[in-house]
Amino acid sequence: xxxxxxxxxxxxxxxxxxxxxxxxxxxxxxxxxxxxxxxxxxxxxxxxxxxxxxxxxxxxxxxxxxxxxxxxxxxxxxxxxxxxxxxxxxxxxxxxxxxxxxxxxxxxxxxxxxxxxxxxxxxxxxxxxxxxxxxxxxxxxxxxxxxxxxxxxxxxxxxxxxxxxxxxxxxxxxxxxxxxxxxxxxxxxxxxxxxxxxxxxxxxxxxxxxxxxxxxxxxxxxxxxxxxxxxxxxxxxxxxxxxxxxxxxxxxxxxxxxxxxxxxxxxxxxxxxxxxxxxxxxxxxxxxxxxxxxxxxxxxxxxxxxxxxxxxxxxxxxxxxxxxxxxxxxxxxxxxxxxxxxxxxxxxxxxxxxxxxxxxxxxxxxxxxxxxxxxxxxxxxxxxxxxxxxxxxxxxxxxxxxxxxxx
Amino acid sequence: xxxxxxxxxxxxxxxxxxxxxxxxxxxxxxxxxxxxxxxxxxxxxxxxxxxxxxxxxxxxxxxxxxxxxxxxxxxxxxxxxxxxxxxxxxxxxxxxxxxxxxxxxxxxxxxxxxxxxxxxxxxxxxxxxxxxxxxxxxxxxxxxxxxxxxxxxxxxxxxxxxxxxxxxxxxxxxxxxxxxxxxxxxxxxxxxxxxxxxxxxxxxxxxxxxxxxxxxxxxxxxxxxxxxxxxxxxxxxxxxxxxxxxxxxxxxxxxxxxxxxxxxxxxxxxxxxxxxxxxxxxxxxxxxxxxxxxxxxxxxxxxxxxxxxxxxxxxxxxxxxxxxxxxxxxxxxxxxxxxxxxxxxxxxxxxxxxxxxxxxxxxxxxxxxxxxxxxxxxxxxxxxxxxxxxxxxxxxxxxxxxxxxxx
Numbered sequence: 001x002x003x004x005x006x007x008x009x010x011x012x013x014x015x016x017x018x019x020x021x022x023x024x025x026x027x028x029x030x031x032x033x034x035x036x037x038x039x040x041x042x043x044x045x046x047x048x049x050x051x052x053x054x055x056x057x058x059x060x061x062x063x064x065x066x067x068x069x070x071x072x073x074x075x076x077x078x079x080x081x082x083x084x085x086x087x088x089x090x091x092x093x094x095x096x097x098x099x100x101x102x103x104x105x106x107x108x109x110x111x112x113x114x115x116x117x118x119x120x121x122x123x124x125x126x127x128x129x130x131x132x133x134x135x136x137x138x139x140x141x142x143x144x145x146x147x148x149x150x151x152x153x154x155x156x157x158x159x160x161x162x163x164x165x166x167x168x169x170x171x172x173x174x175x176x177x178x179x180x181x182x183x184x185x186x187x188x189x190x191x192x193x194x195x196x197x198x199x200x201x202x203x204x205x206x207x208x209x210x211x212x213x214x215x216x217x218x219x220x221x222x223x224x225x226x227x228x229x230x231x232x233x234x235x236x237x238x239x240x241x242x243x244x245x246x247x248x249x250x251x252x253x254x255x256x257x258x259x260x261x262x263x264x265x266x267x268x269x270x271x272x273x274x275x276x277x278x279x280x281x282x283x284x285x286x287x288x289x290x291x292x293x294x295x296x297x298x299x300x301x302x303x304x305x306x307x308x309x310x311x312x313x314x315x316x317x318x319x320x321x322x323x324x325x326x327x328x329x330x331x332x333x334x335x336x337x338x339x340x341x342x343x344x345x346x347x348x349x350x351x352x353x354x355x356x357x358x359x360x361x362x363x364x365x366x367x368x369x370x371x372x373x374x375x376x377x378x379x380x381x382x383x384x385x386x387x388x389x390x391x392x393x394x395x396x397x398x399x400x401x402x403x404x405x406x407x
Numbered sequence: 408x409x410x411x412x413x414x415x416x417x418x419x420x421x422x423x424x425x426x427x428x429x430x431x432x433x434x435x436x437x438x439x440x441x442x443x444x445x446x447x448x449x450x451x452x453x454x455x456x457x458x459x460x461x462x463x464x465x466x467x468x469x470x471x472x473x474x475x476x477x478x479x480x481x482x483x484x485x486x487x488x489x490x491x492x493x494x495x496x497x498x499x500x501x502x503x504x505x506x507x508x509x510x511x512x513x514x515x516x517x518x519x520x521x522x523x524x525x526x527x528x529x530x531x532x533x534x535x536x537x538x539x540x541x542x543x544x545x546x547x548x549x550x551x552x553x554x555x556x557x558x559x560x561x562x563x564x565x566x567x568x569x570x571x572x573x574x575x576x577x578x579x580x581x582x583x584x585x586x587x588x589x590x591x592x593x594x595x596x597x598x599x600x601x602x603x604x605x606x607x608x609x610x611x612x613x614x615x616x617x618x619x620x621x622x623x624x625x626x627x628x629x630x631x632x633x634x635x636x637x638x639x640x641x642x643x644x645x646x647x648x649x650x651x652x653x654x655x656x657x658x659x660x661x662x663x664x665x666x667x668x669x670x671x672x673x674x675x676x677x678x679x680x681x682x683x684x685x686x687x688x689x690x691x692x693x694x695x696x697x698x699x700x701x702x703x704x705x706x707x708x709x710x711x712x713x714x715x716x717x718x719x720x721x722x723x724x725x726x727x728x729x730x731x732x733x734x735x736x737x738x739x740x741x742x743x744x745x746x747x748x749x750x751x752x753x754x755x756x757x758x759x760x761x762x763x764x765x766x767x768x769x770x771x772x773x774x775x776x777x778x779x780x781x782x783x784x785x786x787x788x789x790x791x792x793x794x795x796x797x798x799x800x801x802x803x804x805x806x807x808x809x810x811x812x813x814x
Contacts, residue, residue: 007746007776007777007778008746008747008772008775008776008777009775010773010774010775011773011774014774045525045529046525046528046529046767046770046771046774047529047774048529049526049529049530049531050529050530054529055530055531058485058487058531059485061486061488062485062486062487065486066476066480066486069473069476073473078465078466078469079468079469079472079473080465080469080804081468081539081556081786081803081804082804082805083539083554083805083806083807084491084539084541084554085504085515085541085553085554085807085812086812086813087812087813097492097506097507097508097513098506098507099504099505099506099507099515100504100505100506101504101543101553101812102543102545102809104812106504106812108492108506115804115805118452118453118805118814119456119804121453122452122453122454122455122456122457122461123456123457123462124456124462124465130537131538131539132488132490132491132538132539134491134492136509138509146492146508147490147491147492149488339414339415340415360453360813360814361814363453364453364814365415366417366418367417367418367421367453367454368415368416368417369414369415370414370415371414379488396488397487397488397489397522397526398489398490398522398525399490400490400492402509405492405493405494405508405511405513406493406494406767407525407767407768407771
């Protein structure tokens with residue numbers, strides 16, 4: 001005999017239907033069904049998360065963390081847990097959350113940067129941390145949150161900081177291959193709702209020096225940018241024809257911005273900052289010209305990096321620092337750090353940085369210090385960009401931004 | 408030809424010597440050397456961490472996290488990352504840190520409790536999280552910090568919450584065996600400075616119901632407590648004879664407290680709260696009588712647990728909740744949670760809990776809910792108690808307490 005028990009009853013009216021939340025754009029357009037907007041989804045995240053695509057996204061996310069750790073543990077890294085409540089706004093005071101700490105104030109760590117370096121100076125050799133990172137930025141973009149998960153690593157090296165960059169590059173390749181191997185069902189579930197092109201990557205990472213990347217942008221940016229502009233214009237016209245006024249206006253703004261941006265590309269100087277728009281266009285250029293969606297820009301201009309970044313010993317205009325990109329968006333920033341107290345002091349003085357509040361960090365380099373480098377990876381960005389999702393909120397279970405603190 | 412390069416120079420005067428920081432108490436007493444006190448160590452943590460014992464402690468810590476994850480990933484758990492900045496003081500407003508969040512306030516999560524339950528209601532089935540946990544408690548004890556690392560797990564079950572308790576128990580045994588197998592050198596390095604008795608544990612966990620644990624305390628507590636009291640008195644007399652006045656005074660206070668506590672043991676009621684002193688004495692009793700340092704107390708009195716704890720369906724005076732102990736100190740608290748919205752509402756009403764600020768959580772149970780249970784493990788406590796360290800600050804790399812926010 002079989003029995004059925006009622007464990008709990010569901011409410012008879014749900015704020016949204018899982019079925020509606022799980023439809024692809026193509027299906028919605030074809031069947032002319034209403035679209036569940038992002039705020040409705042996030043306000044009712046417990047239902048929204050039940051879609052096949054969301055179940056898959058968070059299984060991929062879990063695997064990204066596991067792949068990160070397994071690679072580094074295999075390379076003799078030690079996992080650490082550094083404090084998130086700190087005494088001073090460590091890296092620039094503007095974007096930091098302040099809290100009441102008994103009879104004084106504390107701040108939320110914007111990264112484990114200073115602590116992972118101190119762990120190395122305490123003889124740990126190679127360390128990593130997975131933990132929340134807090135940024136009090138009033139950014140309402142598709143790729144910023146006020147809280148995200150940092151995958152951080154830092155290690156000492158023998159001769160050259162490229163030893164560390166190589167570990168980072170291999171780590172990413174390990175993550176990419178691992179997702180493809182271990183999550184085939186999850187990738188299909190995501191693709192069914194959010195179609196995407198497989199990430200293109202080779203057996204090694206493409207690494208370019210900063211001026212090389214800028215040269216590539218100057219050379220191929222105008223033509224490829226023009227193609228992208230034409231595609232945007234076509235979309236806008238289609239929206240206008242379909243009477244979708246709001247969408248058409250939004251696309252018109254994008255067309256305008258892209259056109260203005262394209263004017264600046266041919267004259268981009270070698271050591272000039274690469275904007276978010278430059279990055280995105282460069283991603284399209286690299287995809288087309290070099291056949292990869294994964295690349296590294298090495299040797300950033302010194303002026304663009306924080307005070308603790310090591311200058312290039314051959315030319316102090318440049319620095320031993322790098323960013324890592326997936327599909328034209330930055331997922332990692334890293335560098336060789338200054339391990340010499342005097343150099344750190346003179347550098348901070350030159351840049352007008354007050355080291356007073358972080359003297360414990362500065363002093364950690366005077367007990368016999370090791371040359372070292374590392375980087376911090378935005379975990380949700382890796383998930384978003386691997387799956388080519390259009391918004392970072394899709395790869396954060398309960399996202400936080402300036403206007404969202406619930407659920 | 409060999410060459411030597413100077414990478415960096417160390418300062419000629421160090422605030423403490425690694426050699427001094429690395430000595431055992433026995434060696435210090437024998438050689439009559441000065442003792443490096445805890446604050447000096449923590450103020451200069453980068454040097455203090457260089458001792459062989461500290462290097463070992465943090466390698467054991469890294470392994471504890473890895474063993475936790477590997478066990479749960481092997482049981483189909485998914486790793487999640489829940490927000491640490493939340494809109495309301497979720498579990499009692501007193502011990503929560505408040506921060507400024509743009510034009511409003513936010514709070515630091517005291518645990519991922521509500522979020523891991525919501526993840527289950529979103530069909531995740533089995534989830535775990537490793538992340539910081541914040542408690543604004545003015546506790547200056549050997550086992551409290553304002554920030555620690557929570558090892559949290561939560562899962563749905565089929566028939567009985569003991570399915571979950573069994574996973575937790577096996578998880579701990581996996582961690583204990585794993586440390587012994589993988590960290591023999593680390594254990595020796597810790598032992599050389601901080602001698603300790605190996606943790607006693609069997610092939611299965613010892614599980615007692617709350618009244619059974621209290622009965623054990625009543626039966627054997629007085630005799631074993633008297634032995635411990637006599638040992639303390641002997642230590643005090645030795646200190647007095649050696650002219651160590653401060654130590655003698657401290658021990659005299661401990662003798663007094665232990666004597667007062669012992670008076671209460673024979674009349675401890677079955678459903679009365681077990682105090683920290685009771686717990687410690689019970690740990691000694693269980694070690695002697697049952698031959699284990701690892702045990703579980705199941706079925707706590709309902710009155711001692713939070714509003715979301717499921718009552719025992721056979722007798723609502725008790726609850727489906729448990730604590731896990733190592734050497735007489737609690738390392739995990741857990742329970743079956745209420746998955747029925749109406750029951751949650753009526754329970755909160757009875758206990759005077761305002762659910763207004765956490766209605767997203769309450770509502771997550773009305774879309775078809777699953778019976779579920781879980782627990783939260785204090786990671787630094789597990790490391791401290793496995794190694795029998797005398798202070799939680801020894802198992803936290805950069806500890807935080809009401810008076811310490813640096814380095």
